[in-house]
Amino acid sequence: MKRIAIQALGLQKWFGDGEARTLAVQDVSLDVNFGEMLYIVGPSGSGKTTLLSMISGILRPNAGSVAIEGCDLWSMSNDGLAELRLNRIGFVFQDFHLFPRLTTAENVAIPLILRHEPWQASIEKALVYLKKVGLESRADLPPVKLSGGEQQRVAIARAMIGTPDILVLDEPTASLDGDTGRNIVSFIKNELLTPQRTVVIVTHDARIYEFASRVVNMEDGRIVGISEGASRA
Amino acid sequence: MRSLMNGTFILAFKLLVNDRAKFQALVGGITFSTFLIVQMTSLFAGILSRASSTVLNVGAKVWVMDPAVNTVSSSIGLPDYVLDFVRSIEGVSYAVPLYSGGALVKLNNGTYQPVTIIGLDDDTLYGRPALEQGSIEDLYADDGFVVVNDAEYSKLGSPPLKAQMQINDHRAVIVGVARVASSGLNGVPTLYTTYKRAISYVPSTRFTTAYILVEPKQASDIAAIKAQVASLGYLAVTNDEFVSKVSNWFMYQTGAGTNMMLMAVISFIVGLSISGQTFYTFILENESKFGALKAIGMKGSELVKMILFQAIFTALTGLGLGVGLCTLMIFIARLRLPDYAAKVTYENLLIAFLMVLIIAGVSSYIGVRRVLRIEPFDIFRG
Numbered sequence: 001m002k003r004i005a006i007q008a009l010g011l012q013k014w015f016g017d018g019e020a021r022t023l024a025v026q027d028v029s030l031d032v033n034f035g036e037m038l039y040i041v042g043p044s045g046s047g048k049t050t051l052l053s054m055i056s057g058i059l060r061p062n063a064g065s066v067a068i069e070g071c072d073l074w075s076m077s078n079d080g081l082a083e084l085r086l087n088r089i090g091f092v093f094q095d096f097h098l099f100p101r102l103t104t105a106e107n108v109a110i111p112l113i114l115r116h117e118p119w120q121a122s123i124e125k126a127l128v129y130l131k132k133v134g135l136e137s138r139a140d141l142p143p144v145k146l147s148g149g150e151q152q153r154v155a156i157a158r159a160m161i162g163t164p165d166i167l168v169l170d171e172p173t174a175s176l177d178g179d180t181g182r183n184i185v186s187f188i189k190n191e192l193l194t195p196q197r198t199v200v201i202v203t204h205d206a207r208i209y210e211f212a213s214r215v216v217n218m219e220d221g222r223i224v225g226i227s228e229g230a231s232r233a
Numbered sequence: 234m235r236s237l238m239n240g241t242f243i244l245a246f247k248l249l250v251n252d253r254a255k256f257q258a259l260v261g262g263i264t265f266s267t268f269l270i271v272q273m274t275s276l277f278a279g280i281l282s283r284a285s286s287t288v289l290n291v292g293a294k295v296w297v298m299d300p301a302v303n304t305v306s307s308s309i310g311l312p313d314y315v316l317d318f319v320r321s322i323e324g325v326s327y328a329v330p331l332y333s334g335g336a337l338v339k340l341n342n343g344t345y346q347p348v349t350i351i352g353l354d355d356d357t358l359y360g361r362p363a364l365e366q367g368s369i370e371d372l373y374a375d376d377g378f379v380v381v382n383d384a385e386y387s388k389l390g391s392p393p394l395k396a397q398m399q400i401n402d403h404r405a406v407i408v409g410v411a412r413v414a415s416s417g418l419n420g421v422p423t424l425y426t427t428y429k430r431a432i433s434y435v436p437s438t439r440f441t442t443a444y445i446l447v448e449p450k451q452a453s454d455i456a457a458i459k460a461q462v463a464s465l466g467y468l469a470v471t472n473d474e475f476v477s478k479v480s481n482w483f484m485y486q487t488g489a490g491t492n493m494m495l496m497a498v499i500s501f502i503v504g505l506s507i508s509g510q511t512f513y514t515f516i517l518e519n520e521s522k523f524g525a526l527k528a529i530g531m532k533g534s535e536l537v538k539m540i541l542f543q544a545i546f547t548a549l550t551g552l553g554l555g556v557g558l559c560t561l562m563i564f565i566a567r568l569r570l571p572d573y574a575a576k577v578t579y580e581n582l583l584i585a586f587l588m589v590l591i592i593a594g595v596s597s598y599i600g601v602r603r604v605l606r607i608e609p610f611d612i613f614r615g
């Protein structure tokens with residue numbers, strides 16, 4: 001039985017006005033199920049990031065709707081959206097966006113701190129999550145002392161610490177070498193993906209296609225095909 | 234303590250303070266302008282309080298004077314009938330004359346030292362100073378004078394009890410050493426004696442009474458006394474009003490106040506631009522990080538609180554350092570120049586506090602506007 005995590009209907013997004021107007025996403029409808037690892041692939045500029053942002057409550061669409069477990073995202077207030085993102089969605093950005101002046105552990109603890117959990121307890125929990133990604137020995141270092149792959153794992157630990165049921169990653173392997181990228185996605189697949197959770201990955205890295213449950217193909221802002229992945233849910 | 238404190242404030246604190254260089258520049262800018270403001274206003278406050286020293290030291294409830302008087306030492310003699318008139322006013326408990334004038338003391342080494350002579354009413358000695366040594370009644374003894382032990386005392390060779398000196402070629406004997414609240418601005422020593430002796434020692438113009446000191450029956454009588462004195466063409470003011478009259482004259486008529494305010498405004502602008510700009514750079518450099526916080530789920534209002542906290546924390550740190558530095562400087566200056574007229578008043582601290590509050594407010598307003606405009610999507614897109 002498939003349980004729908006995210007349901008997108010008729011999504012549209014354009015940028016700019018008049019002559020300069022670009023249609024980034026046109027009439028996209030899509031279901032994302034719990035327990036699957038959904039890939040959004042396509043050439044650069046095809047609207048992948050725009051789509052991912054709209055279904056994760058970061059970018060307001062010009063038309064269409066997004067529901068997370070039946071709850072209409074874009075009718076919520078900004079604060080309501082922020083709360084939903086904080087409690088239910090884990091983000092991994094392409095450029096990590098770790099704070100250079102905080103320690104690795106402090107970086108990981110941020111979502112808990114934003115939830116007003118006590119500082120010390122948040123740091124202790126961060127150590128647990130750093131251990132999960134194999135970086136407990138790096139806890140007190142600033143992120144810049146870490147390699148790219150390690151920083152990406154820190155970002156993943158940060159995304160996971162609040163135990164979100166939706167994990168979205170934008171080009172998580174783009175700045176990593178092949179093996180590192182594969183290891184990270186394999187870790188996500190084996191350790192983080194559960195029947196109660198869904199993972200959406202935007203990528204055009206063919207080296208990690210083998211882990212996909214389903215693959216959404218985009219071109220020019222449209223979905224041009226959805227195929228079963230090599231690793232079906 | 235830790236657990237009591239909101240984690241987002243610890244986060245804000247670390248983001249701010251861990252950026253050593255920028256934090257130092259921020260605090261430095263605010264310290265600098267606090268220092269300048271407090272230094273300037275306290276120097277001015279010191280000068281003002283010295284300018285009013287006689288008023289403060291004598292401490293009469295009501296002073297009657299010629300309306301043209303600007304400073305205490307530039308008194309204008311009052312005709313005798315004014316004293317009689319004041320004494321006749323309903324509501325006046327008693328009224329006594331005060332003499333204030335200058336004389337020359339011949340020192341043992343043959344040089345002359347100008348002094349201020351204050352002559353107290355012979356019957357009451359109203360306005361008498363507190364004595365460290367000697368007894369005030371000894372003023373009635375022959376040639377008796379009380380010398381004030383202030384910063385100028387040593388200019389007379391710090392004369393002890395029973396020391397003798399010549400004032401305008403008359404013999405004078407020190408019968409007391411007084412301690413006063415405030416030393417004068419003129420940089421000359423002060424001697425107290427009786428009114429009658431003062432006018433016999435100091436060559437005088439026709440009118441010898443500088444001020445009439447009035448003790449009203451009740452505080453509520455003061456308004457009527459003022460009105461009556463005014464009807465005669467003279468001026469009656471309370472002690473506080475006299476102090477502010479003198480202060481206002483220095484502030485607005487001498488250029489000193491204008492200059493001070495100008496300097497204060499300049500240091501405010503300097504502080505504001507250093508701190509405002511550094512804070513803005515701090516925000517800009519962390520823009521993507523603030524955006525990431527927003528994407529993760531930080532509410533706009535919390536971001537605002539975080540930035541306000543950072544701005545206020547920086548401002549108060551700078552304020553504390555600036556005030557501390559200034560106090561230290563005044564302390565050191567006093568060690569070398571006992572005469573150094575600077576006084577950190579609560580008003581000065583309030584001015585400095587308001588100034589850094591404005592700096593913090595403006596800086597965080599600019600920062601907040603910037604941060605609220607960040608689109609998390611732009612962070613996501615990289």
Ligand SMILES: Nc1ncnc2c1ncn2[C@@H]1O[C@H](COP(=O)(O)OP(=O)(O)O)[C@@H](O)[C@H]1O
Binds near residue numbers: 042614
């Ligand atoms: N903030 C923006 N302003 C203007 N155009 C944008 C903006 N964001 C995206 N676009 C345009 O929308 C299209 C889709 O962008 P994006 O979703 O980032 O593509 P992808 O992630 O597939 O590379 C591109 O043509 C891009 O130039």
Ligand SMILES: [Mg+2]
Binds near residue numbers: 048049
């Ligand atoms: Mg993209």
